[in-house]
Structure formats: C-alpha cells, structure tokens
Amino acid sequence: MENKKDILILAIESSCDETAAAVVKNGRMVLSNVISSQIALHTLYGGVVPEIASRKHVEKINQVIEEALGQAGVELADVDAVGVTYGPGLVGALLVGVAEAKAIAYAAKKPLIGVHHIEGHVSANYIENPDLEPPFLCLIVSGGHTHLVLVKEYGVYEIIGRTHDDAAGEAYDKVARAIGLGYPGGPKIDALAKEGNPRAIAFPRAHIEGAPFDFSFSGLKSAVLNYLNSCEMKGEEVNRADVAASFQQAVVDVLTGRTVAAAKEYHMERVALAGGVASNSALRKAMEQECDRHGLKFYRPSPIFCTDNAAMIGAAAYYEFCKGIRSGLDLNAVPNLKIGER
Numbered sequence: 001m002e003n004k005k006d007i008l009i010l011a012i013e014s015s016c017d018e019t020a021a022a023v024v025k026n027g028r029m030v031l032s033n034v035i036s037s038q039i040a041l042h043t044l045y046g047g048v049v050p051e052i053a054s055r056k057h058v059e060k061i062n063q064v065i066e067e068a069l070g071q072a073g074v075e076l077a078d079v080d081a082v083g084v085t086y087g088p089g090l091v092g093a094l095l096v097g098v099a100e101a102k103a104i105a106y107a108a109k110k111p112l113i114g115v116h117h118i119e120g121h122v123s124a125n126y127i128e129n130p131d132l133e134p135p136f137l138c139l140i141v142s143g144g145h146t147h148l149v150l151v152k153e154y155g156v157y158e159i160i161g162r163t164h165d166d167a168a169g170e171a172y173d174k175v176a177r178a179i180g181l182g183y184p185g186g187p188k189i190d191a192l193a194k195e196g197n198p199r200a201i202a203f204p205r206a207h208i209e210g211a212p213f214d215f216s217f218s219g220l221k222s223a224v225l226n227y228l229n230s231c232e233m234k235g236e237e238v239n240r241a242d243v244a245a246s247f248q249q250a251v252v253d254v255l256t257g258r259t260v261a262a263a264k265e266y267h268m269e270r271v272a273l274a275g276g277v278a279s280n281s282a283l284r285k286a287m288e289q290e291c292d293r294h295g296l297k298f299y300r301p302s303p304i305f306c307t308d309n310a311a312m313i314g315a316a317a318y319y320e321f322c323k324g325i326r327s328g329l330d331l332n333a334v335p336n337l338k339i340g341e342r
Contacts, residue, residue: 007321008072010079010104011314012065014097015089015117016143017053018307019060023072023079024314027322028126031072033304033311036060054092061100068310076108083317086114086327087337088144094333102329113317114327117308118145118339119157121274123319124301124312132299137268139259141283142275143169143186146215146255148262149339151272154319157340160262161213168251169277171217175224175247179240189244190280196245201227203250205257213262220250252283256290263296272299279303 006025013020023031084101105112122138140147146168148161176185203223206216224247231238263271271291284300291298305312
C-alpha cells in the first residue's frame with residue numbers, strides 16, 4: 001500500500017447561526033465549503049435567537065456534511081480526522097456540532113479534534129496565502145471579539161490587545177439598529193457609509209490609559225446615540241449615510257492605528273486580519289493602505305472565509321492534528337472559551 005501523504009480533515013462549525021461543513025486537505029486546500037445561513041430567519045427578530053439557531057442546526061447539519069463530502073469527492077473512510085468548533089459561541093448551537101462530530105468520529109473510528117472558533121478565524125488566512133507562516137500579528141474583529149494577537153507558531157497565541165467593552169461588530173449592530181438599518185448591522189452600515197461623508201461628524205476615538213493596544217467602543221456607540229437624540233430634540237434631520245460613514249471611520253481609524261503601532265512595537269513584518277468584520281470593505285482598504293505605508297506585508301481572507309465557515313476550522317484542525325493534539329469523546333461545548341485554552 002502506498003504511503004498516504006495528504007491529510008484530509010472533515011470540519012464542522014455551528015457556533016452561531018451558520019451550519020457549516022468542509023473538507024480541507026493539508027490545512028490549506030479547500031475541497032469543499034458548505035454553509036447554510038440562517039440570516040433571513042433571524043432578521044425577523046433583529047438578531048440571533050439562540051433557541052431557533054440550535055433547532056436549525058439540528059435540521060441542517062446532516063445534509064450540510066453529506067454535501068461537503070460529496071462536493072469534495074471523498075467518503076468518510078478517506079478522512080483522517082474530524083475537526084469541530086467547541087467554543088466560544090452559543091452553547092446550544094455549539095452542542096449540535098460537537099455531538100455530531102463525536103458521533104461521526106466514534107462510528108467511523110476517526111480522531112476527533114476540538115477547535116477554538118477564533119483560532120479558526122486566524123487560520124482562515126492560511127487558506128489563500130501559501131507564503132503566510134507564523135510569526136505574525138493578527139487583528140481579530142467579530143461580533144463578539146476585538147483582539148490583537150501575536151501568532152507565535154501554529155496554535156500558539158499571545159493576546160496583546162483586547163476590547164474593554166463592546167466588540168467592534170457588536171457596536172456595528174447597535175448603531176445599525178439605532179439608525180434604523182436593522183440586522184445584520186455590519187454589512188448594512190458598510191454599504192450605507194459609501195454614500196456618506198466620513199468626516200461629517202466628529203465621533204470620539206477612545207484611548208485606554210496604560211494599555212496602548214486595547215480597544216473600547218462603548219463611548220463611540222454612546223456618542224452616536226447622543227448625536228441622534230440631540231438631532232431629534234432639535235428637530236434636525238439626520239443624514240444616516242453621514243452617521244454611518246463617520247461612525248465607521250472612527251472604528252477603522254482605531255483598529256488600523258492600534259494594529260500598525262503593535263506591529264512596530266513587537267517587530268512584526270506581517271499583519272493579518274480575521275473575523276466577520278474582516279469582510280468590511282473600508283477596514284480592508286484602510287489596513288491595506290496603512291500596512292503598505294509602513295512597509296508591512298498584509299494578509300486577509302476572502303470575505304467568504306471571514307464570516308463563519310468550516311474551512312477555517314479544517315485549517316486550524318490540521319495544525320492541531322500535526323502536533324498530535326486529539327480530543328476525547330468527552331469533548332463538551334465551552335461557550336466562553338478563551339484563546340489559547342485547551
């Protein structure tokens with residue numbers, strides 16, 4: 001029998017409102033990436049309803065996995081390991097993916113690898129960038145996280161900056177709701193901001209005393225709400241595009257400024273972007289321009305690999321697999337899992 005060199009990972013992701021499965025070869029080549037989104041369903045409620053999300057995952061997970069295997073042209077027997085997100089996320093949603101992965105791993109006698117959702121987002125950068133290897137600095141921006149992380153080696157992370165309150169994505173959702181855009185807030189503000197003047201309203205950019213790489217967005221969110229209330233009290237018409245553009249500019253200025261400063265402080269020549277908000281067009285453009293201006297090499301995943309997907313989980317699981325890391329069948333969902341925890 002010839003030596004099998006390629007490693008195939010079947011990956012499962014169900015941490016929030018996307019039911020996803022993928023087959024990834026050698027951590028970098030995506031053979032399939034199937035995503036069943038629930039956005040239309042949760043839009044009715046103005047945000048993700050955990051109970052509904054969990055029920056939908058139960059409905060969709062088997063067909064999503066079958067489709068991923070089919071598109072990749074592989075059978076379960078060809079797979080070397082099963083990777084699954086076990087945290088952080090909504091506990092009920094996570095449990096669906098974890099239970100499914102454990103059942104498949106047990107029945108097919110395959111190793112099981114629990115993957116940290118945010119470490120998956122970081123690993124999305126490996127998929128389309130064959131030259132990207134640690135060490136590098138990664139800005140993780142999502143609905144629940146805003147972190148600056150040193151990726152020291154595969155699977156080894158040091159957080160050097162974090163948010164003290166709202167994550168950037170959370171601020172986007174709250175501001176979008178305040179100006180009547182609805183859910184999901186990020187893409188809607190990004191689109192509306194293109195029609196507005198980003199310098200029209202002077203919103204604040206918070207600095208944290210003694211923590212130069214940390215973030216705070218609650219003051220910015222409050223400033224937007226105060227501006228809207230003030231306009232209403234004075235009977236002034238609100239230019240929603242200007243509000244969206246000015247708010248977004250404040251967020252982007254802080255994110256890019258802190259990232260470049262951290263790259264210089266820690267002597268990192270490579271900078272990557274990760275997480276759902278990494279698909280934001282203004283942030284991608286500003287990061288690219290700032291990195292270029294400061295002689296830094298900039299990496300970011302395609303938008304499809306920024307939002308929740310299983311290909312990124314397969315990429316992260318591959319490097320865990322290569323290090324000999326395995327999870328037991330007692331693997332459980334950990335909704336508040338911290339980066340670097342096992």
